[in-house]
Amino acid sequence: MADRATDEAAAVAVHETxxxxxxxxxxxxERIADEAARLGARRALLVAAPSAADxxxxxxxxxxxxxxxRFDRPAPHTPVAVTAEVMQLIGAGGADCVVxxxxxxxxxxxxxxxxxxxxxQIAVPTTYSGSxxxxxxxxxxxxxxTTRRDPALAPGTxxxxxxxxxxxxxxxxxxxxxxxLAHAVEALWAPETTPVTRALxxxxxxxxxxxxxxxxxxxxxxQARERLQSAAWLAGSCLAQARMGLHxxxxxxxxxxxxxxxxxxxxxxxxxxxxxxxRSAPAAFDRLARSAGPDPVVAVADLARGYDGPRSLAELxxxxxxxxxxxxxxxxxxxPNPRPLTVDAVAELLDELWQGKFPTGVR
Numbered sequence: 001m002a003d004r005a006t007d008e009a010a011a012v013a014v015h016e017t018x019x020x021x022x023x024x025x026x027x028x029x030e031r032i033a034d035e036a037a038r039l040g041a042r043r044a045l046l047v048a049a050p051s052a053a054d055x056x057x058x059x060x061x062x063x064x065x066x067x068x069x070r071f072d073r074p075a076p077h078t079p080v081a082v083t084a085e086v087m088q089l090i091g092a093g094g095a096d097c098v099v100x101x102x103x104x105x106x107x108x109x110x111x112x113x114x115x116x117x118x119x120x121q122i123a124v125p126t127t128y129s130g131s132x133x134x135x136x137x138x139x140x141x142x143x144x145x146t147t148r149r150d151p152a153l154a155p156g157t158x159x160x161x162x163x164x165x166x167x168x169x170x171x172x173x174x175x176x177x178x179x180x181l182a183h184a185v186e187a188l189w190a191p192e193t194t195p196v197t198r199a200l201x202x203x204x205x206x207x208x209x210x211x212x213x214x215x216x217x218x219x220x221x222x223q224a225r226e227r228l229q230s231a232a233w234l235a236g237s238c239l240a241q242a243r244m245g246l247h248x249x250x251x252x253x254x255x256x257x258x259x260x261x262x263x264x265x266x267x268x269x270x271x272x273x274x275x276x277x278x279r280s281a282p283a284a285f286d287r288l289a290r291s292a293g294p295d296p297v298v299a300v301a302d303l304a305r306g307y308d309g310p311r312s313l314a315e316l317x318x319x320x321x322x323x324x325x326x327x328x329x330x331x332x333x334x335x336p337n338p339r340p341l342t343v344d345a346v347a348e349l350l351d352e353l354w355q356g357k358f359p360t361g362v363r
Contacts, residue, residue, distance in 0.1 A: 013194045013195075014194075015241060020155065020156060021157045022157075022160065022233070023158070023160065023161075024160040024229075024233070025160075026163050028160065028161045029124055031159070032059045032062060032063070032124060033062035033064070035122050036063060036097055037066075039156070040096075043090075043096055044063050045071070045086070045097070045099070046059060046067060047086070047099065047101070047102075047106050047109050048100075048101045048106060052164070055124070056101050059101060068090060069090050069095070075105055076104075076255070076259070077108075077138065077139075077140040077145055077255055077256055077262070078140060080140070086109065086113055087117075095119050097119050097120050097121075097122065098113050098117075098119045098120070100132075101126065101164075102124075102127075103126060103127035104262055107155075108131055108137065111131070112137060112139060114152075114153070121156055122157045122158075123159070124161070125158070125164075126165055127165070127168065127172065127263070128228065128229065128235075129179055129236075129262070130235050130236025132155055132236065133154075133236030134236055134239045134240040136149050136240075136244075138252060138256075143259075144256055158233070160229050160230070163222065165228075166219070166225060171308055173212075173216065173219060174267070174303065175266070175307060175309075177212045177215075178263070178267040178303055180236065181209070182248070182266050182269070182270045183204070184200075184204040185247070186244055186245045186248060187201040187239065189245065189283075189337075189338045190243055191336045192241075192243065194241070197238050200235075201234075201238045205288055205292070207227060207230060208231045208232065208235065211228040244335055245337040246276065246277070246334070246346075247270060250346075250349075251265050251266055253326050254326060257322075260316050264309060264310055267303075269353065270300055271301035271358055274296065277337065277339050279339070280338035281339075297359055301359055305358050312353065312355060312356030315356070318354065323347060323354060327343050327344075327347040
């Protein structure tokens, strides 16, 4: 009887929905100050990426006397040293609201400050990283990146304004969108997937794979940008529900150890991890084939191969002899993954990534 109860409990799917307010559409970023007022903010910290300086200037002006401080130097992988610098900046008075404008670095830093102060968050993403839609925070200290998941880490308000993405370079558009696609792909083969996460992930993958080619051709088309932004939101929402797998574990291990660019690394990794898991996740690939075509691995590899920038770990300066150590670390504490991991198999994947060999189909 006890065994049966255990089996039934293990089969129960649990879905939790984050309490997040979302503003979506052109001009929505003009309402940042209104959202801060709605939250009752008295002292707002503004965290902005350098690429979002113009948007941050407008937000700072609109916040007026509510603006307590501004920090314009967020760093990839959210180093704890940078967070400590921001904590010193806001001083003893702290902040009861954090506005993060930019990509994953700005959003991550805003989360890190919120985690230490309890301040509410307004996230204004300017890329497709998806961090704003998740209760996940990854922080780096002494070359090691650790992640934690807590509903309190999720921003209470997200502002999606496609106008803030119009000036995004084509290369970053490609890598950031593939980064978002990785969230949807991993949600499809996550062990705790539910009908809701599968629906979100399928629609997210469809939207990204349909809209990204249009945006790459016409990057200043606001309608195509809004479609891509909406799909990235859904992909981030998937990541909020499902645990990350091998793809994200490798991204964290490599990114934290070697301080690698986040979106570029995700773009390199995704086709390799898809090829690695394909035989073990047939249902996920059936869904991806609806928009990616009969061979999703090749379709995503073609997107990654089209990037006019570093396409291998070697080009990013990673030493080949250090890859086996990464594989050993990953296998020692694996994230949930449909295919069991061995050091040799993961090391082989990483070596192909180092060489820049894109997979052509089933391994």
